[in-house]
Amino acid sequence: MRLKEFKINDPQPAFIQLLSFFKALADEKRLKIIGLLAQKPQSVENISAALGLSVSTTSHHLSRLSKAGLVSARAEGYYSIYSLNTEKLHQMSQQVLQPQNLPELAPEAVEDVFERKVLNAFIDAEGRIKAFPAQQKKFLVLLRYVVNAFEPDTTYTEKEVNEILLRFNPDTAQLRRSLVEHHLMSREGGGGQYWRTDETP
Structure with a gap:
């Protein structure tokens, strides 16, 4: 089968x-x-x-x-x-x-090539995001790249989240909001606690 x-x-x-x-x-x-x-x-x-x-x-x-x-x-x-x-x-x-x-569980090589191209285009030599792409598919590649900076099964305050996101781009609010909107991170109540969800959008 x-x-x-x-x-x-x-x-x-x-x-x-x-x-x-x-x-x-x-x-x-x-x-x-x-x-x-x-x-x-x-x-x-x-x-x-x-x-x-x-x-x-x-x-x-x-x-x-x-x-x-x-x-x-x-x-x-x-x-x-x-x-x-x-x-x-x-x-x-x-x-x-x-x-x-x-x-048959091996991921498509084409998708791997696409992600590498996106990262090469939008990430500088220091690992920072140079600009946010308009295309959502490319933006999701960057979000998956960023979320790897957070440890699984660990909660973070909003201040700690912002400190980590600042390593990637000054617009921490957009990154934080986008990570939650795309279910890569979750937050509790008004946003006092954040954690990585490891869901794949």
Whole structure:
């Protein structure tokens, strides 16, 4: 079976499902959450206590796992109880992770060439953005370049975000706003806390 023919009851293309699956598991804390839920369903508070994490951080990790279809939640009084979706894990391992499918996961070389051309055109020798391109596709290449300066699973104040963005361009407001609008970073409430989301626009 070729990868492009693979389907789960999900509207996403198979490649996007697989990418989401790997990203969800590519974190030590989320793997530990999977391990805890494999033992029994757990509340956010219990998971937080077991791993020594804040409730907000635990909720963020559970949200990533939920988006990948790996966990589900049910209400139980005032608490949300999370369970491991073992059927999803089985589907992914049995139907997607087949050796004959993996070669088709290689990214298109054309896209790599395009990104290199954009970076060469708009980034100077010191790694700073010389100008913002009008074409959105090119601008997204620059945003993905910039977001790599932020560590995953780390929260930043707006001041810290601006200090990092200033390394790339004086217009920190546009960069900060664009990173959030294109879901490369998220912010809490009025923007007091920011964190990298690692979503691919």
